Amino acid sequence: MVVLLVIVLVLVTGVIAVYWWQRPMLLTGTGYAAHNACAVTEVGGRENAEDDLPPNPLVPYLSESVDGDQTTGSLFGVLAAQHAWFTEGFGCTLDGDRPDLGEATTVGSDGNPFTDAPTPVADPALDAAMAHAFGDDLPPVVAEALGTRAVVIAKDGELVAERYADGFDATTPQLGWSMSKSATELMTGMLVKQGVVSLDDDHLRPEWTDGRADITVEHLLRMTSGIEWDETYDLGTPITQMLYGEHDMGAYVAGLPLESTPGTVQEYSSGSTTLLCSVLAERTGLGADLPRQKLLAPLGLSSGVFEPDAAGTPVCSSYLWATPRDWTALGQFALQGGEWNGEQLLPEGWMEQTLTVTDVERTDDPGYGMAWRVNVMPDGSLRWANLPEDTFYASGHDGQKVIVVPSEQLVVTRMGFTPEADDEASEVQLVAEAIAALG
Structure with missing residues (x-):
């Protein structure tokens, strides 16, 4: 016994x-x-x-x-x-307790050309392109793994095609995951235009009295801060600790040590973007309401919800929800260089700087500019050989894409749930076929 x-x-x-x-x-x-x-x-x-x-x-x-x-x-x-x-x-x-986030600013759709646009007239060529993107020609099990939930296509600033999976429609917000970083980059540009912040601002945190004091806003946007990071979703890594174990995500990232000199190494880091938003939220005094006042409302993104942590920092790396039409509006705003309804909301030349890839000693994400990726790689080759050189895009987990082609005045948004078939072939094919159909 x-x-x-x-x-x-x-x-x-x-x-x-x-x-x-x-x-x-x-x-x-x-x-x-x-x-x-x-x-x-x-x-x-x-x-x-x-x-x-x-x-x-x-x-x-x-x-x-x-x-x-x-x-x-x-x-x-x-x-x-x-x-x-x-x-x-x-x-x-x-969080363990209910957070006090204050009152959310009301966001309307005024000035957003896509929110109330009528459903586009069917076009056989565009319908065929969208059918491929939804896997209509694939066995059902393969199409299910592809997991496309929405496709929206805009040409010359007008909605020309859209399609949604069962259970989704033009009013269904979807999570952009890391496309949130690209939205944050645009918001940062708007704040630069307003004189709230500049790309070369450093000494971003009062406790940074070591080499971290040299980290600038631009370093955080380019993922070259040098802060120690691991984006692997695994036991005890910074990304899982930040998203699922921290009351104040910005403070957590700010407390991590340097592993390289700021500006020398590019390492993809969701921590960098969320840290940036903690700085912007503090500097503006807007807390969780920062994106609503400074991004969503000015562009009329009425479906947008940027979820914060319990300290009131918007989780700018990952947690922007919006309808595919509103995601397309973000792409259109970038395509127009920050002009919106006759007003220039981004600094002149902002998108050119955004899409310039800087030289670094090493990178784990070639072709990454300031939170947007480009088609021309540092060695001169094309990421996507069958798309124009000037193509750039926002990308998120599980196959979220907003792909912009300035030479075609084209924005293509694809959203879905694609955890096991997350290659880009069908998304690139969609854009190539849309260009052909509209050419």
Whole structure:
């Protein structure tokens, strides 16, 4: 009997030890589940949040529960619980307690040419291009893996084609993931135009008294800050800790050490963009309302929701929701060089600077400018040989794209859920076929 008790005690102790060892990863899973369930339902207006969970062995054991404006994600309904809180206008925020984010500025659609535009007249060639993008010619299981949910095409500033998957339409906000970085870059340019900030501003945090004091706004936009980072979604990495384990994401990133001299090495970092927004939110005094006042309202992006952390910092790396039409409007704004309804909202030459790729000692993302990627790579080759040289684009997790082709006055938005077939071939084909159809 004593031996049995010892064995049971050892097993229980082992299970507890394993749980605490794996708890950071479990919190990533439950945090993702809580935020996803809250945002898909409250921001996206859909009920099937499980459709947005990535393939992961942990998924079958995750559960979500809703109590008013609180969504809880946990393992087996008990372990590693994380809470997401919904706030009108700000979406869902992970934290143990309900965050106080203030009041969200009302955002209308005035001046946005796409919001109330009529459904485009069918065009056989464009319809065929969109059919390929949705995988109509593929076996059902392959088309499902492709996961296209929306395609919107604008030519010369006018909506010329759009298509949506079942359960989605022109009014359904979708998460852009890292396309949020490109939106943030445009917002930063607007603030530069207003004199709130400049690209060469340094000493961005008062606690930075070491080499981090040399980090500039431009370094954060170009991912050349030199701050130690790992974008791998894995146990204990900075990206999972930032998104699922921090009350104040900006402060967390600011507290990380330098691993290279600012401006010398380019390392893709969601932390850099969220840190930048913590600086901008503090400098403007607008907190979580920063993107609503300084980006969404001026462009009439009425569907846009930029979700913040519990400290009120917009999670500018990852959490902008908007309809595909509003994402297309962002691409149109970039295409027009920052001119919107007769007013120049970006500094002259901003997009040229944005799309200039600077020399660095090494990079993990060749062709990355200031939060937008270009088609001409540093060695002169083309990323996408069948698209014009001047093509540039915003890109997000699971196959989100806003692709801009200035020489064709074309903006193509593709959104979906593509965790296992996330190659760019169908997106590039879509743009090439749209150019041919409209040429």
